[in-house]
Structure formats: C-alpha cells, structure tokens
Amino acid sequence: MDFGIAGKSALVxxxxxxxxxxxxxxxxREGVRLTITARGKEALEATAAEIxxxxxxxxxxxxxxxxxxxxxxxxxxxxxxxxxxVNNAGGPPPGDFREWDREVWLKALDANMLTPIxxxxxxxxxxxxxxxxxxxxxxxxxxxxxxxxxxLSNGARSGLTGFIAGIARKTVRHNVTINNLLPGAIETDxxxxxxxxxxxxxxxxxxxxxxxxxxxxxAGRFGTIEDFGAACAFLCSRQASYITGQNWLVDGGMYPGTx
Ligand code: NAD
Numbered sequence: 001m002d003f004g005i006a007g008k009s010a011l012v013x014x015x016x017x018x019x020x021x022x023x024x025x026x027x028x029r030e031g032v033r034l035t036i037t038a039r040g041k042e043a044l045e046a047t048a049a050e051i052x053x054x055x056x057x058x059x060x061x062x063x064x065x066x067x068x069x070x071x072x073x074x075x076x077x078x079x080x081x082x083x084x085x086v087n088n089a090g091g092p093p094p095g096d097f098r099e100w101d102r103e104v105w106l107k108a109l110d111a112n113m114l115t116p117i118x119x120x121x122x123x124x125x126x127x128x129x130x131x132x133x134x135x136x137x138x139x140x141x142x143x144x145x146x147x148x149x150x151x152l153s154n155g156a157r158s159g160l161t162g163f164i165a166g167i168a169r170k171t172v173r174h175n176v177t178i179n180n181l182l183p184g185a186i187e188t189d190x191x192x193x194x195x196x197x198x199x200x201x202x203x204x205x206x207x208x209x210x211x212x213x214x215x216x217x218x219a220g221r222f223g224t225i226e227d228f229g230a231a232c233a234f235l236c237s238r239q240a241s242y243i244t245g246q247n248w249l250v251d252g253g254m255y256p257g258t259x
Contacts, residue, residue, distance in 0.1 A: 004238030006031030008132070010084035011075060013066045013119070016043040018188035019138055020088040022225030026233035027084065028055040035060040035079035037071070067111040072118055081126045084236045087116035088138040091190055092152035094197040100152065108152035112139075113160040120178070124171060133176030134236040137164060141184045141251050149197060161247065168245030177244040179235050184251020185213055186223040219252030 009032065012024040016038035024036050028051045036051075038044040041063040048061040062078045064071035067089050092108035116137050127133025139157045140147075146154040161180060168178040185191055199209040214222065231250050234240055249255050 003030045008083040009033045011035045011079040011082040012086040013037050014088040016047045019228050021047055022229030023086045023232040025051055026229030028057045030233055033058045037062045037064055037066050037075050039065050067115050076122055082123055083132055084134045085123050086136050089115055094149040097151045108156040112156040116160055127176045128174040131175050135178040136232050136235050137180045139180045139182050141182045144255055165245055172244040175241055180247045181232055182247055182249045184254040186228050217252045217254050223252055
C-alpha cells in the first residue's frame with residue numbers, strides 16, 4: 001500500500017533510539033524527509049546515517065533537549081513547517097508518589113504534556129493552511145490502565161490526552177489529524193530499565209520481572225519498534241484522514257477491556 005506521503009516533511013522528536021526511531025524509520029521508508037532530535041549528538045548522528053543509508057531520504061539531525069524552550073526553538077528552526085509531527089520525549093522516572101515534589105511533577109508535565117502542546121501550537125496553523133497535517137503523540141498504555149510505579153506518567157500523559165481530545169475535533173476538517181499512539185510493552189532501553197525498577201520494588205530478579213511482564217501479553221512477546229513505527233506511518237498516511245482524536249494501543253492485546 002502506498003501511503004501517499006512521499007516528499008512530505010516530518011519532525012520526529014526523541015528519535016535516536018526506541019519508539020521515536022521506529023517512527024522515523026517507517027516514515028522514511030514512505031519517502032518522508034526527516035528532521036530528528038535527541039539529546040546525545042553521537043547516537044543521533046548514527047541513527048540519521050543509518051536511516052539515510054537504508055532509505056535515501058534526507059535526514060537532518062538536531063541534538064537538543066526537546067523539553068526546553070531552547071531545544072524546541074532549535075528543532076523548529078531546522079524544520080519550521082513540518083507536514084508531520086511525532087511528539088516524543090523520555091518518560092518520567094518510576095517511584096512512589098510520596099517522593100515527588102513540585103519540581104519533579106513540573107519536569108514530568110514539561111516533558112510529557114506541555115512540550116507536545118507547545119510543538120502543536122507552533123506547527124498546526126501551517127498544516128491547516130496547507131490542508132495537510134498529521135500529528136502523532138507517543139503516550140502510553142498507562143493512560144488507559146495506570147501502571148502503579150509510573151504515577152508521573154499516568155498523570156502527565158492523561159493531561160495531554162484530555163487536551164488532544166478537545167483540539168483533534170477542530171483540525172480534522174482541514175485534513176489535519178491528531179492522534180495518540182499508546183505503547184504497551186515495546187522492547188527498548190526504557191522497557192529494560194522498567195524491569196530493573198520492578199525487580200527492585202518486588203525483591204525479584206530482573207529476569208523474573210521480565211518473564212512476569214511477558215506473561216501478561218496475549219501476543220506472547222514484547223513489541224518491536226517496527227510494530228510501533230508501522231502503526232505511526234499508517235496514522236500519518238493520506239488514507240488515515242478520517243481518523244482523529246483516537247488513542248491507539250500497540251500492545252499485543254495486553255489491555256483487557258472490550259473497548
Ligand atoms: P528509549 O529510552 O528507548 O528512547 C528514548 C529516546 O528519547 C532516545 O532517543 C533519547 O535520546 C530521546 N530523548 C529522551 N529525552 C529527550 C529529550 N528531553 N529531548 C530529546 N530527546 C530525548 O525510550 P522508548 O521506550 O523509546 O520510550 C519513548 C517514550 O515512550 C517514553 O516517554 C516512554 O516512557 C514511553 N513509553 C514507552 C513504552 C515502551 O514499552 N517502550 C511503554 C510506554 C511508554
């Protein structure tokens with residue numbers, strides 16, 4: 001299936017590895033020109049080179065912290081008018097809510113709620129003018145079923161989800177869709193770090209924590225960044241113009257609800 005987005009431009013945040021990289025790679029395979037960001041220059045440049053080599057598309061790498069105003073300014077200077085925006089940043093740390101003060105909460109809100117809102121604000125009107133836009137926010141299955149040690153994520157991402165539900169209905173008549181992609185357990189460094197945190201909290205080994213998590217997944221395996229990136233590319237396709245304001249789980253059937 002031709003997704004009809006060859007030649008479009010995309011800003012993919014936090015994309016040197018993990019889910020952001022999966023999204024960037026799958027968009028590049030559709031011929032989308034990329035601007036990718038991450039904090040570490042070396043890993044980011046290596047990912048940019050890998051994507052260029054495989055797909056031949058142009059990839060601009062901007063090393064910056066996307067959760068800061070300066071970082072967003074640098075990313076938008078490199079890609080002021082993206083047709084596609086993939087919002088992503090590192091997730092907040094696990095822990096007990098009694099340990100989190102206002103500063104910790106503000107950091108989580110900045111990264112996982114306010115940064116995507118700022119980037120949407122900066123880019124959505126151009127998309128509306130050009131009558132094409134696809135915005136995908138990487139959130140978490142935690143917005144549908146909270147994860148107890150990730151209270152910062154449960155809270156900050158639910159705030160973003162509520163905001164998106166409101167605006168996604170306003171942009172779609174201009175062929176600008178806004179959706180959220182909810183990873184369940186996709187095998188990345190972040191997931192591996194969570195096994196370590198769970199193991200510590202429960203007093204079990206990391207291997208046991210991994211096996212316990214795997215046992216909860218009907219698909220019988222963790223997801224890959226390819227599984228996740230393919231869903232992102234479809235949401236960014238021309239064909240997906242009638243899908244907006246949705247929260248798509250990519251979780252191998254882990255969420256048990258009927259809806
Ligand atoms: P990861 O650690 O594998 O990759 C994170 C990427 O983000 C890296 O490229 C890193 O350099 C970049 N990054 C982090 N903070 C940044 C910042 N401030 N500015 C720019 N770049 C930054 O993580 P991942 O598994 O790909 O997770 C991505 C997001 O999805 C996180 O918010 C995570 O909490 C969330 N999530 C992941 C899963 C999963 O199963 N992997 C599940 C639920 C939610």
